[in-house]
Amino acid sequence: MTDARLVGTWTTELVDDGRSVFGLASFSGDGGVTCYQVNAKNIGLGNWESTGPDSFNYNFHILAVSPEGQHVGEAHVFVTGEFISDDHWEGVGGGNFYSPTGELLRGHEGNKVIARKFGIDK
Template sequence: MNDARLVGTWTTELEDDGKSVFGLASFTSDGGVTCYQANAKNIGLGNWESTGADSFHYNFHIIAVSPEGEHVGEAHVFVSGEFVSDDRWEGTGGANFYSPTGTLLRGHEGSKVSAHKFGIDK
């Protein structure tokens, strides 16, 4: 069963080599996730699930293309998080980068991720 607290849209902050990379992540009640990070040119699509009373993990793939629209590879991103409150979570994440033929080019893990949920302004 998926934790309903995660459902909705979150602003995310990823620590990447000492720099903050901001993004948006939207989680659906049926386990879907759509993500955008400021350092990527395309959105990511993936899945999420609860892993405990206050924890979850998710993953998404981003397709990379050249300026001409040619497929040049993929990023497979993975994150594990834990709720700090109903509208904030913290965790760690990483990514693996692949060539168009599926060869692993490089990867990293252990990057700090935090997020705040936002809703409709009244």
């Protein structure tokens, strides 16, 4: 089950330790998600699903690389959201950070996420 309201591109603000981390998230109609956050050097790819009439979950992975292009780990990000209106949702997110061998290095959760939809007005 997917909610067509989520399909499209959104600006996101993750509140992390009292500071705002901005990003973009694009949700496709088939459950795919592409995300970018200004504190990451690479995009994240993942998926999303509706969990109720006004709620959804999504996740994405970001590969981390050294300046030389060597894989140095991954971030696995997860968010639960709820629509405030058709062009505004809020939720809670977190992430786990892994070494290249899959060892959990650290993680956090419970960070507020605020999003607003943008695009071509019709």
